[in-house]
Amino acid sequence: MKALLEVNHLTKQFGKDSKALTDVSFSVQEGEFVSIIGPSGAGKSTLLRCINRMIDATGGDIRFQDSQVMNLKKKELKQVRTKIGMIFQHYNLVNRLSVIENTLHGKLGTKSTLAGVLGLYSKEEKQQAVQILNVLGLNEMIYKRADQLSGGQKQRVGIARALIQNPRMLLCDEPIASLDPNSAKVIMDHLKKVSTTMGITVVVNLHQVDVAIKYSDRIIGINKGQVVYNGSAKGLTSEDIQRIYGSEADDLIFDIGGIHAG
Amino acid sequence: MEVKEQLRNVTAPADHLIGGRMPAKPLNKAAIVTRLTLYTLAVLTIYAFFSFDYKELDFMDALLGTFANLKTIFLEPHLKHFSFGHALYQVMVTLGLAFLTTLFGAIIAILFGLLAAENLSSKKTSMVIKSLVAFIRAVPTVLWVLIFAVAAGLGSTAAVIGMTFHSIGYLIKAYSESFEEMDRGVIEALQASGANWWQIVFQAVIPSSITYMISWTFLRFEINFAVAVAMGAAAGAGGIGYDMFMASSFYLDMREIGAITYFILAVAIILEIFAAKIKRKLKTA
Numbered sequence: 001m002k003a004l005l006e007v008n009h010l011t012k013q014f015g016k017d018s019k020a021l022t023d024v025s026f027s028v029q030e031g032e033f034v035s036i037i038g039p040s041g042a043g044k045s046t047l048l049r050c051i052n053r054m055i056d057a058t059g060g061d062i063r064f065q066d067s068q069v070m071n072l073k074k075k076e077l078k079q080v081r082t083k084i085g086m087i088f089q090h091y092n093l094v095n096r097l098s099v100i101e102n103t104l105h106g107k108l109g110t111k112s113t114l115a116g117v118l119g120l121y122s123k124e125e126k127q128q129a130v131q132i133l134n135v136l137g138l139n140e141m142i143y144k145r146a147d148q149l150s151g152g153q154k155q156r157v158g159i160a161r162a163l164i165q166n167p168r169m170l171l172c173d174e175p176i177a178s179l180d181p182n183s184a185k186v187i188m189d190h191l192k193k194v195s196t197t198m199g200i201t202v203v204v205n206l207h208q209v210d211v212a213i214k215y216s217d218r219i220i221g222i223n224k225g226q227v228v229y230n231g232s233a234k235g236l237t238s239e240d241i242q243r244i245y246g247s248e249a250d251d252l253i254f255d256i257g258g259i260h261a262g
Numbered sequence: 263m264e265v266k267e268q269l270r271n272v273t274a275p276a277d278h279l280i281g282g283r284m285p286a287k288p289l290n291k292a293a294i295v296t297r298l299t300l301y302t303l304a305v306l307t308i309y310a311f312f313s314f315d316y317k318e319l320d321f322m323d324a325l326l327g328t329f330a331n332l333k334t335i336f337l338e339p340h341l342k343h344f345s346f347g348h349a350l351y352q353v354m355v356t357l358g359l360a361f362l363t364t365l366f367g368a369i370i371a372i373l374f375g376l377l378a379a380e381n382l383s384s385k386k387t388s389m390v391i392k393s394l395v396a397f398i399r400a401v402p403t404v405l406w407v408l409i410f411a412v413a414a415g416l417g418s419t420a421a422v423i424g425m426t427f428h429s430i431g432y433l434i435k436a437y438s439e440s441f442e443e444m445d446r447g448v449i450e451a452l453q454a455s456g457a458n459w460w461q462i463v464f465q466a467v468i469p470s471s472i473t474y475m476i477s478w479t480f481l482r483f484e485i486n487f488a489v490a491v492a493m494g495a496a497a498g499a500g501g502i503g504y505d506m507f508m509a510s511s512f513y514l515d516m517r518e519i520g521a522i523t524y525f526i527l528a529v530a531i532i533l534e535i536f537a538a539k540i541k542r543k544l545k546t547a
């Protein structure tokens with residue numbers, strides 16, 4: 001089967017000689033749940049942002065569906081972006097607007113400029129928003145302002161905003177890094193459900209190795225801008241973790257066997 | 263903006279105290295210069311009073327006369343050359359001038375404010391607009407009116423253009439700084455979903471900055487009201503300012519000046535109350 005996303009020999013250089021990514025290659029299948037792990041500064045966020053060109057890579061190529069992402073013109077790029085939802089550590093909602101308004105923002109990319117500017121959404125779009133918010137357990141919050149929500153609720157609105165795009169893929173940059181363990185679990189469960197029931201591909205940057213192992217089909221380990229592990233979550237050994245996290249690995253004291261058992 | 267600069271000035275000496283040793287005597291270079299300046303000004307002031315050409319003027323008489331005038335103006339106000347209704351109408355004209363120039367200024371400033379905000383525009387465009395704005399703001403409103411009066415002639419046209427011009431400069435600075443407060447991540451999130459610049463501006467940037475924008479616009483409206491009064495007198499722009507000018511230089515009717523002053527004061531107070539109400543509402547909204 002042809003992969004949904006293919007990244008080949010991707011490099012990214014900031015400034016003169018700080019290489020954030022070096023020759024990164026991997027592919028992601030339709031419906032797969034992939035976690036990217038690695039120490040701080042390894043290049044996880046940079047990699048994710050290169051995929052939808054929030055950052056322009058320096059070299060290599062990226063194919064998403066049938067599009068060569070690196071060669072896209074402005075308009076085509078917007079078109080491709082409507083097919084890729086993005087979720088952020090700090091939720092990035094418009095605080096002064098309501099939950100449903102924030103959710104509907106996911107539709108802007110497919111609207112005309114004028115309709116988007118005036119915030120004119122069709123009945124179907126509003127119904128879809130309500131339905132997605134229901135699924136995410138936010139039915140009571142629809143008209144609440146975003147800044148009145150808890151972190152976990154905000155992140156669920158973030159997911160709703162991404163889902164209303166009808167995306168083929170979700171890119172999540174540390175979606176649970178600012179959440180308490182319970183909210184984090186709710187968010188991860190929702191992402192997993194999105195992947196299994198809706199068939200949406202999920203690529204997620206994570207700091208917690210145990211969470212990555214628990215939820216992912218596959219894990220990509222990055223160290224200093226290079227892929228050092230690319231394989232199943234089950235196959236991840238302590239040596240692999242040592243390789244991914246380097247000297248930091250000693251601080252990540254946990255029992256790998258225990259995680260796999262759980 | 264200005265407030266921030268003032269804050270910096272206030273904290274500067276404190277930094278100096280914390281940073282270095284506490285000086286034994288609070289007599290450093292800055293203090294000496296300040297003191298010398300003050301002494302010099304005091305000496306010059308006293309000298310000036312002696313060197314004025316008083317002619318036949320008795321200082322005491324003049325002082326008493328001034329108080330008498332003030333008393334006439336403020337304690338015995340009346341309207342003689344025009345009616346209350348006329349005064350009300352003229353206040354409306356002045357308010358209209360202030361409103362119109364603020365509205366024009368606000369509309370134009372929104373567009374240029376967006377282009378001047380570094381996070382919504384390019385660094386170069388932002389720099390160019392900000393420098394231009396700094397220049398426009400450096401020249402007082404009254405001067406702009408007089409500059410435009412060269413082409414348009416002294417009158418309401420020059421007043422509208424000149425006041426609008428300065429309002430644009432003022433509001434571009436205010437708006438663009440509100441826009442720059444905007445969380446970068448929110449803009450990124452909408453860009454990532456394929457939204458375009460206009461959609462992001464109207465769906466995220468303006469809703470996030472609207473309270474600041476309204477506050478700044480209202481503040482400018484109050485300024486423009488004061489300027490509009492002055493323009494009525496100085497540039498023949500009409501309104502209550504012109505009546506004041508007539509009362510003082512043409513009819514020499516001090517009581518009428520008093521009445522008009524009270525009128526303007528009342529309007530200013532009403533505006534102030536209104537502004538405070540709006541701000542409170544915005545804060546809770």
Ligand SMILES: Nc1ncnc2c1ncn2[C@@H]1O[C@H](COP(=O)(O)OP(=O)(O)OP(=O)(O)O)[C@@H](O)[C@H]1O
Nearest residue numbers: 014015018020038039040041042043044045046047
């Ligand atoms: N805009 C930028 N300009 C210059 N250097 C950058 C920029 N963004 C990232 N970098 C550098 O690129 C490298 C990778 O950063 P990146 O944010 O991708 O790391 P990360 O793996 O996401 O880290 P974290 O886990 O802390 O989020 C870092 O060394 C960082 O300093």
Ligand SMILES: [Mg+2]
Nearest residue numbers: 044045046174
């Ligand atoms: Mg990161």
